[in-house]
Amino acid sequence: MIDAADLERLKALEGTVPDTDALLPLTSIPEIIAYVVTSCRADGADEGDIAELLVRAADLSPDAVRRAERVLRPLGYAQVSDRLRKIAGRRQHSLAPLES
Template sequence: MAIDAGDLETLKALEATVPETDTLWPLTSIPQVLAYLATWARAEGIAEDEVIELTARAADLGPAAARHAGAILGRLGYAKVADRLREIAGRRKHDLRPLA
């Protein structure tokens, strides 16, 4: 399953319905949040690379931040996630690769 614009819009619409809480306050960096989500996706049997791409796009993560997070997550054993982050960041400077 590939990420498409509809998936992104659905996530953004759901975000407005979720109350703000501080339960994830110990997660202080983008790589930490993405690692948490990847671990959750693995445990749920969901494609972790797709969860991370959807999250990165919904958060308007820039290419430099995506490459940085990918480098860290790759060293932590999240190879699929790191590959996906590198793929969507590419050599771009301002925005992630457009959705197909």
């Protein structure tokens, strides 16, 4: 599980990332999530944690997270989809709070 410190560390990296067009071909939220998760698989990272960090750092709405979950599940991203469904739930305005 991720915590607030993980999220803050990720947000702090935002200014250190070089400006590049490498991800320009990715045009949707599900594509970006799938790319990042697939890239992190080689490192043995927890897919659910990576996806949750990404959507929280991007400050996505619960609706956007649910839409991404519906695209990713049929593509075989079960662990990612389970986490996205858990944090979006039926919430309207914000994702579920970080677990302590």
